[in-house]
Amino acid sequence: MGLPLSTKITLPNGIVYDQPTGLFINGEFVPSKSGKVFEVIDPSTEEKITDVYEGFAEDVDIAVDVAEHVFKKTNWATQDPAVRGKLLSKLADLIERDLEILASIESVDNGKAIVLARGDIGLVANYIRSCAGWADKVFGKVVESGDSHFSYSRREPLGVCGQIIPWNFPLLMWSWKIGPALATGNTCVMKTAESTPLSALYACKLLNEAGFPPGVLNIINGFGPTAGSAIATHPKIKKIAFTGSTNTGRIIMKAAADSNLKKVTLELGGKSPNIVFADADIEQAVANISLGIFYNSGEVCCAGSRVYVQDSVYDKVLAEFAKDAAKVKVGNPFDEEVFQGAQTSQMQVDKILSYVKVGKEEGARLICGGERLGTKGYFIKPTIFADVKENMRIVREEIFGPVVTITKFSSINDLIEMANNSEYGLAAGIHTTDINKAIDVSNRISSGTVWINTYNDFHPMVPFGGYNQSGIGREMGAEALDNYTQTKAVRIKLTRKDA
C-alpha cells in the first residue's frame, strides 16, 4: 500500500485539516508513477510533517499531455474570457475564506511567522482577484494601414506553460504564476519547491471547488534536477517561468534554448541596496532597513541586504539599527508575538552560517547575531556586519538570510557607483525627505523596483522584476500579461474585383 493521497494533519495552533499528498493532475490528486515519496520537514522543529509523492519526468509528461489537451481540444482558451475571470474571482474568495488554514500550512511548511503568513495569503487573494479583472481586457490593436487593408493584432495565449516556484513565499509565488497565466487562457504545469509543497496542494482543492475545469493547472511535487529539468526541456511546453536562484535560472535558460526555444521569464536573485541619506527621517529609515532584511527571515529575493548610510548619520543609524535588530523576536512561528521564524531548511542554515564565517574571515565587524538561536529549529539571530569593503564576498554575494552589511558613503556619486556595482538589480530603497534627490537617485539606480521611504512594499498592479542578472521580464501589473501572451498580426486585403 502506498502513501494515502490525503493525510490528516494537526497544526501547532490546533487546526486540523486534510492535506493532499499526491501530484495534482487533471483535477485529481494522484500518486507519482514511481510511487516514490519525499519528506516535508517543519523547519521550526526539524521534525517531519508528512511525506508527499515525488514526481519525475514521466509524471511531467502525463501532466503536459493533459494540459495540452485542455488547451487545444477544449474551449478553455477560446471561450468568453469573462468565464475565466469569474473562476479566478471565486478562487480568490475561497482563499480568503480559508486564510487561517492556508497561513498555518505556510508557517508549518516554510517556517515563517504566522503573522507574516497571514499577510502572504491576503496578498495571494488580492492578486488573484486583480488577475480576474484582466481576463477580458487583453486588447490587441487595429492599425490604420490605408484603405487597402484591414490590419489588426490579437494577443493570444501561449499554450502549456511550465512554472517553477521557490520556497520563500510558496503560495504567493504560486499566485503570481497562475494568476496571469490562467487569466489569459493558458494551461499550466507547475513544480513547487521541494521544501514547501503543501500549501499549493491545498489551494488546488479550492481550484476544484471554484469550478475550474480539470487540467488547467497541474502540480508536480518534486526536485529541480528531475522534475524541474523535465519541465525546462519539455518539447510541448511553450514557455517557462522560473523564480529562484540566478544559477538555476541560467541552467533553465540554456535548457529552454537547447530544447524548443520555449519563451523564458526569470525572477532571480538580488543584493539590493537600501540607502539612508542624512536628511532622512531616521526613525522611519531604521524601521525600513530592519524590515528590509529581517522580514521573512531575510529569505526574500529583493531583501535590502546591503545598507548604505550617509556618513553624517552613520553612527546614529548603526546604533539604532542594532537596537532594532535586538528587538526582533525570533522563535516559534505560531507565537503571535514572533516576527522572524525559522529559515526554511538545514541547507539554508548551513549556507548562511558559512557566509558569516566568510564575513569574519574577510575582516568585517560583527555587530550582532551571526549564530543559530537554540538547538532545535533552523533559527538564526538577526546579524549585522559593519566596516565592510565593497569587494568582500558578503557584500557581493546573495546570502538569503537575516544577514546584512552596512557601509558608509559621503557623496551621491560614490553611493550610486557602489549601489550599482553588482551583477544583480532587483530592488533598491532610498530614504530621504528631499524629493528631487529621491527621484534623481532612483533614476540612476539599476533596479527593477525602487522604494522611496518604504521597503518590500508590493501592490498587485505595480510590476516587479530585475535588471541585469536579477531576471528577465516583469511579474504583476499589466506587464505580467506580456509573459503569457503572444501577438498575432492579421492583415485582410480588401481588394475589389472591379478596381
Place this chain on the structure above:
Amino acid sequence: MTELPEFHELTLPNGFSYKQPTGLFINNKFVPSIKKETIDTIDPSNGEKICSVYAASEEDVDVAVKAAKDAFKTTWRHTSGSDRGRLLVKLSELCERDTDKLAAIEAIDSGKPFEQNAKGDIGELYNVLRYYGGWADKVHGQTIPVDDNKLAYTVHEPYGVCGQIIPWNYPLCMLSWKIGPALAAGNTIVLKSAEQTPLSALYLCNLVVEAGFPAGVVNIISGLGPVAGSALSTHPLVSKIAFTGSTAVGQIIQKAASSNMKAVTLETGGKSPLVIFEDANLEQAVKWAAFGIFFNSGQVCTSNSRVLIQEPIYMKFIEKLKECIDSDYKQGLPFGDDTVMVGPQVSKQQQDRILKYIEIGKKEGAKVFTGGYKVTDDEVLAKGYFVKPTIFYDVTPEMTIFKEEIFGPVVSCIPFKTEEEAIELANDTLYGLAAALFSKDITRAHKVARELEAGMVWINSSNDSDFRVPFGGVKMSGIGRELGEYGLTNYTQTKAYHVNLGLKL
C-alpha cells in the same frame, strides 16, 4: 403632496411578494422628498397603477448632490481602486443572487417579458458591474520622458460628483452602464431614474447597502426630467453629466451643462439602417432584422428601424420578415407564458406617439405589409399599451417615417440597386448610432462598413452588443462612448504633474 409608507408591500403577477422602497436613496437611506411630491408608476400591460414613489424636487437634488460631494471628499476619494473594485464585484454577486426578483420588478414596471427579456437584462446588469469592478484598480496614468530636469506624469482622476440620467427602455442595464464605470473610476453619483420606471433602481439600492458601499457614494432618486433632471444638469457641484434618452432632451442637457462647464456625455436617438445585399444569408438577415426592431417592442436606441434591401431579394425579404414575426415574435403579457417576446410599449404616451407615426406613414403613401394598429382584438391585451409589430415598405427618404425615430415595433423597408445607393440611403439621416449589414463578401462588408456613418457597425448581425465593446453614436446620436475601456475614460479627467528636478531661473 402625499405621505407614503417607507415601503409598499407588492405582490407581482408571478406570485413574487416584496417590499418596494418609495423614498429617494440618499446617504444609504431612503428618505421622503422634502415637499412630499410623488409620481405614480403604471403597469403598461394593463394601464393600472402599481404604486407611487417620492419624486425629487430641485431641493432634494441639492441634498443628494451635497451628500455625494461630501462622500467623495471624505471617503471615496481615499478608497483604493482595489477596494472600489471589490465593492462592485460584491454588488454584482448580489444582483446575480436576486436575478428573479429584479427581473420581476423590471417586467412589471417596464412591460418587458419576464422570461425572454427581463431576465437577460439582469444578466447584463451583473456582468457589467463585475466587468467594471475588474477595471477599478487598472486606471493607469503615464510617465512621460521629457528631460533630466523634469519628472512628468499624468493621473487619470475622477471628476467627483457625476449626475446620471437614465431612460426607461432598459432601466437596470442603463443603470449598470452608468454606475459601473463611474464608481470604478472613483466618482460618486447621483442618478435619476426614468419617471416611467423607478422601481427596480430603488430595490437595487438595498443591494448597494448590503454590498457595503459607504454612505453617499451611490445616490438614486426618482423624479421628473424637467424638475430633477434639470436640477442635476445645472447643479454647480456636479462635475459631469451623463444622459441617455431622446436627442431633444440631450440638446437641452448639453446647453444646461454649460452653466458650470460640466463634462457631458450623451447617448441619444437613432434611425439605424440595416443593409441587406443580395449575397446575404437571407434567413439569418431576416432573423437579425426582426430581432433588431421587434425585440423590446422596438424601444431600443440602436433598433434597425430602416432596412435597406437590394432589389433582387426585396419582396422575398419582406415576406420572410412577416413570417418571422408570426412565428417568433409572440405578443403578450410580461408574465404570460415563457415564449412571449413582445410586451406592451412602456406608456400610453409612447403608444399614442407610435400610432401617430403609423398614421403619418400611411398618409404619406408608405405601404403596410403587416400590422399598423393598436392591439384591440384581444380583450386582455387591449387594456395595455400594445402596438402590433408593423412592416412598412416602399418607404422613401422624404417620408417622415424614414427620418424620425418612432421607438416602437415599426420598421421601414426600402429597396436599393447598388452599393453606392445603399450607402447614401443609409447615411441620409441626422443620426448615426448604429448600422448593420449582411453580405458574405468579406471585402464588400469591410469597405461598406467603413463608409457607414455610425458609432457601431454590425456585420452579419444586428443589435449584437457586448459590454466590452464601446457603444455610442456619431452625428446627432450622441457624444462619447459607453462600455468597454472607453466607457471608463468618460469618467476620468487627466491631471498632469510636472516635478522640477533642478531647472532654476
